[in-house]
Every structure is written in structure tokens, then in C-alpha cells.
Amino acid sequence: MSQREPAAELGLLDATMIGMGAMIGAGIFVLTGLAAEISGPAAILVFILNGVVTAFTGLCYAELASSIPKSGGGYAFVREIFDDLSSFVMGWMLWFAYMIAGALYALGFAPNFLEFLHVYGVVPPPGEVGAVTLGVLPVAIPAKVALAFVAVLLLVSVNAISTAASGSIETIFTATKVTILLVFVAFGFLSAGGGGETSFTFQNFDPLFPEGKSAFSILPAMGLTFIAFEGYDLITTVTEEVENPRENIPKAIFVSLAVTVLVYILVVTVAIGTLGAPGLADAGEAGIAAAATSFMPTGLPIIKNGGAIIVFGAIFSTITALNAVVIASSRVAFAMGREDQLPSRVGNIHHQYGTPFVAILASAVVMLLSVGLPTKSAGNMSSLFFLLSFVIVNGAVIKLRRERPDMNRPYEMPYYPVPPIMGILLNLILTSVLVEYLLRTDPLALVLSVAWILLGVVFYFLYFREPVASAADQTDATTDDAGPDATRDTTGGND
């Protein structure tokens, strides 16, 4: 009989790093180029404004996580207050958001990995990144898709057979990413005035908005990149493992959000200031890496090219972010299985590996199928579902305050009800802009999103309709379970 290690306790630093790890993970490397493509130099505003929008929801998460001690993230909070169908839809959407995020990170990993190989001259420059389309019968699988597929497969396997990496590993991962980004920022600013083609210059920010576009043109880019700020949901999926949670969870949420926004501002400023928005846009998912290769020193020993550090950072970040969402998606599915909102098998841990095996496998299927999507569609869909689920989380705060005024709230947000109302309004605005944008440019993503929700609703009614016949048994079973035995004895008192 062999034994496994139990889960470790997480401190404030670990919890903060989990949030930052997800937010600084892949979004910054993968989505910066795409944001620049839509909104030009104003991409810098895109990330700042998204930070502001998401802060309102962050306050709601802090209040909910401090008062409801359940791991499972937004789903667990919504489950506490909404009826079965609403909470099922919430979990279903959040689960999808994470699975699609997994595909996005895998797709972001691939071109950066190719760029890495290119830096060392193994492969020719990755030319046609982002040109992959989902054919009905794909004749040849593009290298990018194949790489993304392998990455997902690898991380799913690792997570399926061993328990989640401990908080300290996540902390090291995140610290590494942030350090690499700071190196990038430092060299970017140092290149100012160097006179080179890609030296940092503020002229690249003029005009701030692309020609012929109004300030509102940044809204679709905000929608696309919103996924970069989903990190606090991840913090609240590990609530039960955090020490002194009533203080540390709100703190971890605020600190990770603040640091993340700061890092984004610095990195995007440097990327646009050196490469210029059009150059960044051309590089797509490998935007930051391309910017770095252009201004980092070359001719170094072993690593040869300074840009390789950043490219390595991009690979490392996308892989660790992928790892985080593999865990996060399985936790949402696992929580739904525990609550009997998915087949109870999904809520079981594996007899030998101690992992939520079925939940991970179920998530893997969707992730593997989605790596066939264009990167932008994956980003759009994931953002869409995070936006929608955050609307519900904001709503849950209001509903809880009204229906359970006496619930103990160790952290109460300031200026209630302004934050949740602002959260709902701003998230809905971004949702509608994103939907409108998808109607014009990416109907496939919209169709798939609607299809996923419909699939969920159909599954819900089939799954809950089917056991109606045996519902009576189930009630009996519950009652039997509830007491130590069927006879109603006085426990302990009859000696």
C-alpha cells in the first residue's frame, strides 16, 4: 500500500503568485500582438482599462471568497445562492472558459516554440502563424496545431497521474516569468535613443489610435484580451488550502491584480515603443518575442541571442499557464461533480493517483478538440465566457446581500452596491461589443459558444430528467445516509 503526499498549505505569497501566474501567464505574450492589431498603440489603454473593469469583479470575489469557505471558484459562490439551473450554467460556462483558455495557451505556446527553434536556426522563420483555419477535413495538420496538441496532451497526462504542483513551485514559476519580463522591460527602455530601427521611442505611440478609428475601437480589443485577467477566479479555486484565508485571500486578489496591471503596462509600453504597433501586430502570438529579438543584445555565449531569453520566457509562460488552466478546469468540473451537477464520477478522485482523474480527462477532450481553432477565436470565446460568468458572480454578491443580510462577511467591499453594479454594466458592455465584433469577424466562435451553452442546457435537462423515476430512491438514500442508522436511537445517552 503506497502513500501520497497531502496538499500543502499556501501562504499569502503563494496565493498571490497563483493569481499572477495565471494573469501574467500567457495573455501578455500571446494577446499583446493581437490587441495591437485591433487597436494600434492604444493597446496600452486596452490593458489598463481591462484592469479597471476587472477590479470591480475582483472586489466581489474578495467578499465572496472571505465569507464562503469553498474551493471551486466562482462556481462555488454562485452555487451557494442561485438555483440549480443557474448555478449549473455558471459552472458549465466557467469550465468551458478554462478549457478554451487551455487551447489558447497551447496555441500561443506553439509559435513561440517555433520562434525559439528559429532563433537557434533549427527551423525557418515561422511565417504563417495565425493563418490556420478549421477545415471540415484538414488535409495536413499545421505544425502549430500539432505542437499545441502535444503540449495539451503532455500537461493533461502529468496532471492526471500526479497531484497538483505545490504552491512553492507555482511561486518559482511566476517569479521566473516576472523576472524575464522585467529584463525585457529594462533592455527595452535602455534601447531608447540608440538610433536603431527598433530603439524605444515614444513616436510609436503617435497617433495613439489607428488612423480613421475612434477611441471606441479599443473595445473589441478589450473583449479579446479580457481573458488575461481571469486570475482571481483561480485564487478562489484553492481557497481551502490558503492559510488565514479571511485576510490572505482578499489581499492576494488585490495585490496580484495591481502587480499584474503594472507589469502589463510596462511590457506593452516597451513592446509598442520598440517594435511599433504594426510590427507587433504582424508578429501575432509571438509579438513580445519578436520585439525582444529585435532589440536584445546578440552574440552572447551559449544563449547566442538575448532575445532567446524572452522567447524562452514566452514558452515557459504559456506552458505554466496551460498547466494552471488544466488544473483550474478540472477543479470546476470536480466541484460540479461533488455537487451532483455533473455525473458523480467526475467528482471522484482516482484510487491510485489521488487526482480528479475523470474531471481532468473530460476537460482534456474539449481542450484537444479546441486546439484546431484559430488562436483569436479561442481568445474571443474564452473571454466571452469569463465575461458572462463574471456578470453572474457580480449578481451573486447583490443577491446574497439582499437575501442573507446576516451572513458574516469578514471582508466587505467599500461603496456597496457600486462595485457589483459597475461590474455587471461594464462586463455586459464588453460582452455586447465582443458579440457584435464576433458577428462581423468570427461567426464560428459565436456559433460554437452558443452551441456549448445549448449542449449544456440539453445535458442538464436530460441528466436531471432521467433519474426522476429513481428520485424516490435517491431521497431515501439521502435520508439513510444522514443518520448513523435507520433506527432513531439516542446517541450516547442511553447508557
Next chain:
Amino acid sequence: MTQKRIVIAGGGRVGRRAANLLDDRGHDVVVIEEAPEQVGLLEEEHVATIISGDATRPSILEQAGLDRTDVLAALTQETGSNLAICMAARHLQPNLYTVMRTEYDVGDEYDEMVDDVVFTEAAGARAAVNLIERDVQTLESVAGDLDILQIQVVEGAPIAGRTLEEIALPRGSLVVSGASGDQTARSDTRLEVGKTYIVAVEPDVAHEVVNLFQG
């Protein structure tokens, strides 16, 4: 078995300890407690959602979400309050399973009104006897936080039908007995559906062990 939602009225020493044990086993716990200092202690432990207020008032009880609750346990110090809480809760939610704590041995007196009665002093007395008569100890007095559980293997549970050799339990847990507690466990002991086993668990891993045995 899916996770249960349990409402505990009374967050004093007994209620708090019960909340901790239930949380360790992976259940969803709500505690209703009025006294601010007890609320503070509960808050620090972060094992349950807390409703601050008097559990005998229906407006407070309702905030615990009784419509999804499996069991309500009234564990305050006063028998009268506990009875009132159970009856009020039953009135609000007729199928609710109720357990009340009593200050004295009541036998089957309350059978019509509550599902189960627990006389906590009897358990306390046993613990005291265990300390006085050290040669023979009953299980209730396990020192420290180690918990000795009797767990039944449920159909469809992850470990159902497997031998101890085939499974990996989390560190901090140990299967002590074979089926139905007749002999000690060996590596070829099979975990059979419907049979009960004695398992020692540390609090950190209790919910994992319960999940393995009960799905």
C-alpha cells in the same frame, strides 16, 4: 455519495468542533451563531459560511439556505432552544433531517419531533473515564486530531473492489481493519462494496479518504 450541505445551529465548542470535522470530510457547512466572539473564532477557522443571528428566529434560519440542506444539527447548550430550532426548521422545510443536542438523557422522548438526539455529556463522560482508567480506552477519546473512522465502501466508489495493494492512500491515512473489522488489514485486503472498514485519518486528508471510500 455527493457532498452534503449541513447547517449547524450554535457555533460554541461543540458546534465549532462538529463544523471542523464535517469540513475535513469534505462537506459544505453553514453555522448559525449569535455571539460575536464565537463568530470571530469561527471566522478564523474558515470552515463554514456563517450566519450571525439567533437560530430560533425563522428569518435567520432561512438565510442558511434550508431548501438545499441535507441535515440540520441544533448544537447549542440549551435543550429547549435546540428543540425549537429543529421544529422551526422542520416547519420551514418539512423533509429536513434534524439532529439535536440535549443537556440530559432524554431517551426516545423527542422522537416525534426530531430525527436524532445527541447527548454530548455522555461522550464527554466517556472521554473522562478513558483518562481515569488508562488501561482500556474507548475510541471517542483519541488524543490529538487523529480521527478513527468507520467507513463503508459504497458502490461506484473509486476504491470499490480493489485491494490495498492496488490503491494509493494519501499520507496521513491508514486502513486499520479488514472487512467488517474482524482482522487487521493486509496488503491483499480487498475493499468490498457494502463492507465497513476502520480507517485512521489525519484531518488534512479526511475528505480525500472519504471521497475514495464513498465517491
